[in-house]
Amino acid sequence: MLIRVTQHGELVLEAAEDFRRFSISIDQSAGEVARAALTRIARFDGDQYAWVRQDGLRSLSPLAGESSWEEGLARMLDFAATKGWLDPDGAIRAHIENAEALARQGREALPGVNAQCFKDAMRNLAGGVALVTTGEGNRRSGLTVTAVTSVSAEPPCLLVCVNTSSASHDAILANGAFAVSLLGARHEEVALRFAGVGGIKGAERFLGTDWVPGPTRSPMLTDALCAMDCEVLMHQVVGSHGIFIARVVSTRNGAGEPLVNFQGKLRAFCGN
Numbered sequence: 001m002l003i004r005v006t007q008h009g010e011l012v013l014e015a016a017e018d019f020r021r022f023s024i025s026i027d028q029s030a031g032e033v034a035r036a037a038l039t040r041i042a043r044f045d046g047d048q049y050a051w052v053r054q055d056g057l058r059s060l061s062p063l064a065g066e067s068s069w070e071e072g073l074a075r076m077l078d079f080a081a082t083k084g085w086l087d088p089d090g091a092i093r094a095h096i097e098n099a100e101a102l103a104r105q106g107r108e109a110l111p112g113v114n115a116q117c118f119k120d121a122m123r124n125l126a127g128g129v130a131l132v133t134t135g136e137g138n139r140r141s142g143l144t145v146t147a148v149t150s151v152s153a154e155p156p157c158l159l160v161c162v163n164t165s166s167a168s169h170d171a172i173l174a175n176g177a178f179a180v181s182l183l184g185a186r187h188e189e190v191a192l193r194f195a196g197v198g199g200i201k202g203a204e205r206f207l208g209t210d211w212v213p214g215p216t217r218s219p220m221l222t223d224a225l226c227a228m229d230c231e232v233l234m235h236q237v238v239g240s241h242g243i244f245i246a247r248v249v250s251t252r253n254g255a256g257e258p259l260v261n262f263q264g265k266l267r268a269f270c271g272n
C-alpha cells in the first residue's frame with residue numbers, strides 16, 4: 001500500500017490490496033501542506049518514517065470493511081508486530097519515500113558523479129525533440145524538451161521532465177495541463193526558439209507558428225509529427241527538475257521525419 005500526499009495536500013491510497021509494502025510518498029512541492037495533511041492520520045518519526053493510525057488508513061481505503069481486505073490487513077499487522085513496526089496504540093510504521101531521502105541515502109551509500117559527467121554521458125542518448133506548452137493567449141509558455149517518455153498505455157500516460165527554473169514549470173503546475181508536440185526535421189528553428197536561443201520568452205515564442213488548443217486549452221503545434229494534449233496526474237520534484245506524469249486526453253497525428261538531439265546537436269533523422 002502506498003499513501004500518496006499530493007501537492008494540494010490530498011491523501012490518496014494506492015495499491016490498497018498490496019499488503020507486502022506500506023509506504024508514504026510525498027510531493028516535495030507541497031512542503032508544509034503535505035506535513036499538515038499527513039498529521040491528520042499519522043505521527044512523524046524523523047524524516048523517513050511516520051506512524052499511521054489504523055482508523056486513518058481505513059478512512060482512505062474504499063475496501064475497508066470488506067472481509068478479504070480486512071484479512072489482508074490483519075496479516076500485515078501481525079507481520080508488522082513481529083518487526084516492531086506496530087506501536088502500542090496499533091499505529092503502523094510507514095517508510096516515507098521522497099526525493100530528499102533518496103538523495104541522502106544515495107549520497108551516504110556511494111560517491112556520485114558531478115553534473116558535467118552526467119551531461120557528458122547523457123548527450124550520447126539520441127532523443128526525439130518536442131515542445132511542451134501550456135496556457136492560453138498571451139499567458140502561453142513553453143520550452144523545448146527531450147525528456148518525454150511513455151509511461152502507460154492503459155490509461156494512456158506519459159511523463160515529461162521540466163527544470164523547476166523554467167517559467168513553464170510553474171505554469172504547468174498552475175494550469176494542471178500541457179501539450180507535447182513532437183517535432184520534425186523542419187522544426188529546428190522552432191526548437192531553438194523554445195530552447196531560449198535568441199532570448200525570446202513567454203508567449204512571443206509562439207509567434208510565426210500555427211497552434212490549435214486541445215481539450216485542456218493547451219496549445220498544440222498544428223504541423224507537429226504528433227501532438228498530445230495532457231492532463232497532469234502527478235508531479236514530483238527530483239533535484240533540478242519536476243517530473244510531470246500526465247494522462248493523454250487527445251492526440252493529433254501529422255507526418256514527417258523526426259528531429260533528433262544527439263551529442264549536443266539537432267539533427268534530421270536518417271532512417272535507412
Ligand SMILES: Cc1cc2nc3c(=O)[nH]c(=O)nc-3n(C[C@H](O)[C@H](O)[C@H](O)COP(=O)(O)O)c2cc1C
Binds near residue numbers: 166
Ligand atoms: C534539444 C534540447 C532538449 C532539451 N530538453 C529539456 C528537457 O527535457 N527539460 C528541460 O527542462 N529543459 C530542456 N531543455 C532546455 C530548455 O528548452 C531551455 O532551458 C528553455 O529555455 C527553458 O525555457 P525558459 O527559458 O522559459 O526557462 C532542452 C533544450 C534543448 C535544446
